[in-house]
Amino acid sequence: MRTECASAPALAFAVRGFLKGLFVLCLTAAVFGGGGYYTYLLYIHPDVELDREKKFPGQMQPAFTDPTLAEFQKCLDIEAIGDPLASRRSYADFLDAFPDSSMAEEARTRLGALQAALLLYPRASPEKQILIVKSGDVLNKISHRLKTSPELLVEINRLETPNLRIGQRLYWVPANFTALIDRPAAKVVVFRGGDFFTQYPILETQGNARVGPPKKGVAPVVNAKVQDKPGWKEGQRVNFGEKGFRESTHWVVLSPPGHTLYTQSAEPADAVPKPPSGYGLAPDAVRELSALLRKNDSVTIK
Numbered sequence: 001m002r003t004e005c006a007s008a009p010a011l012a013f014a015v016r017g018f019l020k021g022l023f024v025l026c027l028t029a030a031v032f033g034g035g036g037y038y039t040y041l042l043y044i045h046p047d048v049e050l051d052r053e054k055k056f057p058g059q060m061q062p063a064f065t066d067p068t069l070a071e072f073q074k075c076l077d078i079e080a081i082g083d084p085l086a087s088r089r090s091y092a093d094f095l096d097a098f099p100d101s102s103m104a105e106e107a108r109t110r111l112g113a114l115q116a117a118l119l120l121y122p123r124a125s126p127e128k129q130i131l132i133v134k135s136g137d138v139l140n141k142i143s144h145r146l147k148t149s150p151e152l153l154v155e156i157n158r159l160e161t162p163n164l165r166i167g168q169r170l171y172w173v174p175a176n177f178t179a180l181i182d183r184p185a186a187k188v189v190v191f192r193g194g195d196f197f198t199q200y201p202i203l204e205t206q207g208n209a210r211v212g213p214p215k216k217g218v219a220p221v222v223n224a225k226v227q228d229k230p231g232w233k234e235g236q237r238v239n240f241g242e243k244g245f246r247e248s249t250h251w252v253v254l255s256p257p258g259h260t261l262y263t264q265s266a267e268p269a270d271a272v273p274k275p276p277s278g279y280g281l282a283p284d285a286v287r288e289l290s291a292l293l294r295k296n297d298s299v300t301i302k
Contacts, residue, residue: 066101066102068094068098068102068103069102071094071098072094072107074090075087075094075107075110079114084117084118085125085126087114088111088115088118091108091110091114095111108199111196112190112196112198112199115197116197116198116288120156120291122156122158122171123171128156128171128172128173129171130170130171131172132168133164133165133166133167133169134166135166137164138164139154142170142172146172146174147174147176148172148174148175149291150162150241151291152173152175152291152292154240154291155246155291156170156172157170157171158246160246161243162241176193177192177292177293178191178298178299178300179191179289179292179297179298179300181259181299181300182302183211183219184211184212184219184302186202186211186212187200188200188261188279190289198288200281200289201282202279203264203280203281203282204279204280206262206278206279207258207277208277209259209278211279219302222256222301223300223301224300225254225255225295225298225299226253226293226297227255227295228251228253229250229251229252229290229293229295230250231245231249231251232251233248246287249272250262250283250286250287250290251263251275252289252290252293253275254301258277259277259279259299260275260277260278261278261279261281261286262274262275262278262279262281262286263280263281263286264281265283
């Protein structure tokens with residue numbers, strides 16, 4: 001018992017010595033470790049970040065904000081007011097000022113829709129003129145005289161039949177349209193007198209027709225012409241001038257073959273046929289193209 005009691009002070013002394021050593025060790029680590037950490041922040045960390053920026057360029061940059069978004073919003077606000085002429089002017093000005101804007105394609109789509117609506121609806125607009133039908137006037141005769149097309153007169157004036165009556169008022173514009181099938185961008189672009197008029201997205205393809213980037217190199221440019229513009233109703237062909245043509249499913253057949261513009265439809269093929277090869281668009285798009293483009297008008301395919 002005396003031996004155990006005598007060894008107790010020695011044990012306590014040893015414990016105190018251990019705790020002092022541990023305290024000194026922690027203090028040293030804190031001093032030198034903290035200094036090492038700040039040395040890392042001041043000298044090593046910047047080099048690491050610089051090396052990271054070199055390996056992953058752009059990831060350290062702040063998020064990009066397109067400065068033209070505010071101007072595009074102004075165009076949307078003008079369109080919301082309901083003045084199509086002012087809206088058309090605002091989108092045209094936006095594209096002239098900011099052709100490389102991230103919203104340029106959206107502005108072009110909206111501008112095209114406005115221009116098509118202003119032209120192809122039976123209401124007054126700056127680009128349309130008015131003709132009063134006289135005795136002896138028929139669509140083909142009027143179209144030839146005014147350098148327009150019967151289909152365009154029917155579409156603009158929403159004529160149920162090609163028969164006219166004396167005193168009837170007809171809106172008309174010259175038919176000076178061309179088109180571009182832009183396969184990489186999957187759209188059909190229409191030009192009026194060489195200037196952008198409107199555009200339509202390609203929704204599907206048939207046969208050998210393709211959209212998107214070419215698999216190899218650059219796809220050859222094809223200079224085509226409008227060959228035919230039939231309509232289809234209940235599986236039967238409907239020609240211009242026949243009853244129900246405007247409401248039928250339209251095609252714009254091009255030459256050389258293989259690039260027909262046809263109406264995309266979920267109906268059975270026996271009711272709405274598809275060409276062996278071509279580009280499917282929305283029904284209104286093909287109907288408008290059928291009215292805007294005359295036979296032998298140029299269509300470039302790239």
